[in-house]
Amino acid sequence: xxxxxxxxxLVQPGASLRLSCAVSGRTYSIYYxxxxxxxxPGKEHExxxxxxxxxxxxxxxxxxxxxxxxxxxxxxxxxxxxxxxxLTPEDTAVYYCAADLGxxxxxxxxASRGSWRYWGRGTLVTVSS
Numbered sequence: 558x559x560x561x562x563x564x565x566x567l568v569q570p571g572a573s574l575r576l577s578c579a580v581s582g583r584t585y586s587i588y589y590x591x592x593x594x595x596x597x598p599g600k601e602h603e604x605x606x607x608x609x610x611x612x613x614x615x616x617x618x619x620x621x622x623x624x625x626x627x628x629x630x631x632x633x634x635x636x637x638x639x640x641x642x643x644l645t646p647e648d649t650a651v652y653y654c655a656a657d658l659g660x661x662x663x664x665x666x667x668a669s670r671g672s673w674r675y676w677g678r679g680t681l682v683t684v685s686s
Contacts, residue, residue, distance in 0.1 A: 560677030
């Protein structure tokens with residue numbers, strides 16, 4: 558399974574960005590649970606959001622991004638997007654997407670980095686004026 562995150566960049570506070578995670582593997586991306594984590598400079602990885610396998614609505618968010626970020630599937634392109642609105646400097650980080658086939662990651666704990674089997678390279682998001 559290969560994951561490719563893209564869409565990062567430098568934006569001003571209050572702006573929006575959409576990150577994409579292209580999923581290529583043994584089956585269609587809909588069968589994978591997909592998560593987004595981020596790592597700010599000097600900090601540990603932090604769970605951001607996750608969408609369950611075979612679902613468009615079973616989604617979980619970090620409290621601080623709830624209402625500002627939204628995860629969606631793009632099944633025709635085997636991708637999962639992270640729409641980020643009202644960005645703040647505290648959102649500055651390298652963003653990673655992770656995936657796991659089926660419900661395993663959800664069962665093990667979707668907010669835990671160790672629950673996810675497959676990882677892509679990160680994409681840098683910088684929010685600064």
